[in-house]
Amino acid sequence: MLLHLPTTVSEVQECMAEGAVPIGGATLVWADWQRDGFPALAMSLRDLPEATVIEPEALGAAVVLHRIDDRVPEVLRRAAGTVGTGAVRRTATVGGNIVGSSLRCLLPAALVLDARPTVLGPDRAYETDLAEVVAKRHLLLGLRWRTPTTSGYRKVPAEAGGPPPLVVATAVHADDEGRHHLRVAVRDGYEVLSESASCDEGTDQVLGALERTDIGALRSAARDVVREQVADILDSLSDR
Template identity: 70%
Template sequence: MWLRLPTSVSEAQEFLAAGAVPIGGASLVWATWQRDGFPEQAMSLREVPEANVVGRGTLGAAVVLSRIGDGVPEVLRAAAATVGTGAVRRTATVGGNIVGSSLRCLLPAALALDARATVLEPDRVYETDLAEIVAKRPLLLDLKWDEPSVSGYRKLAGEAGGPPPFVVAAAVHADAGAEGGRRLRVAVRDGYEVLSESAPCQAAPEDTVAALRRTDLGALDPLAWAAVSDQVTEVLTRPSTG
């Protein structure tokens, strides 16, 4: 197997056109390849600058989870910090987690940030929403978002051998069209399903929680809803930190 390491977007497109199979940190595909056989060509974006950015409003798809630190909102930092072990976080990438993993641990955080995805294809680079990323699993180049004023993340304890733990991600964004000029975006992972909703931020946190209760999030089981309510209230009642 040839491992292609392009150093530019155009070179990555050439390798894609030649049939190279994209990989992230290979933490998800290695066992499958050992069982089913290796492709003739694989390609990593770890040398492509656009895929390695960690900065304000941008996160590259080739960034390993252990690199996600103070340069990104709290909701995304906390989500990355809860993925697997330290060894996993040093090899697993943003793109592999969101596109290649069935758990998609970073997806709720990205949805709460209302992130947009840049996709790389052999003949074009384009921006799309996260719904397309989940449905079509294209090659992710990066994520971009507008910085929230405050955000937070909570992961409940899970049972060994049971379904994935419930998680809730929340972020407050400026929104001139919303009452009070701010909008709360919330995303949860319930089992393997991910659900996101939003509501204008009310003067009292409990009123914002009540508005969310009238969305599809209100159908969550009592324990999960309590986690959503607690996390939303906590985010809305602390100072803006980003």
């Protein structure tokens, strides 16, 4: 297998045109390659500046999970810190987790941040939304978002080998007029849903609004965790 390490977007496009297979940390494909054979050409974005950035409002797709620290919002940092084992986090990448993984542990955090992904097409890089990235498995270059007022994350313990653990991510954003809006994303099984509600009228009103969305159709145990997380983040907001 020949591995390309492009350093510019134009070089990445050339690699794509040659049929190079994008890889991150290869944690998701290595076993398959050992069984079925390695591709002739592969490509890593680890030397591409656009894909390795870590900033308060940006994260590159080639960043390995263990490098995600307090430069980014709490919800994203905690999501990355609960993926797999330490060995996995030292090799798995942001792009591999969001695009390549069936669990997509970082997706709920990205959704509540209202993150905008930048992807690379055959002729240009462009900004799109997370739903398109997940559905079409684009080559992700990175994510950008606006810093939330506060955020939170909870992954419920689960038995090894069982269904994926329940994840609830939350973030509060302030609009240009100072009004606050809560975003909630839930991974229950392999499905991820997200909803939002104004949160300037109190916890009971926010919870009532969320119950009238698809969150109200979740199983009762999942709704209990959502209620706890929403109450916690709104309490932290009132302390600011």
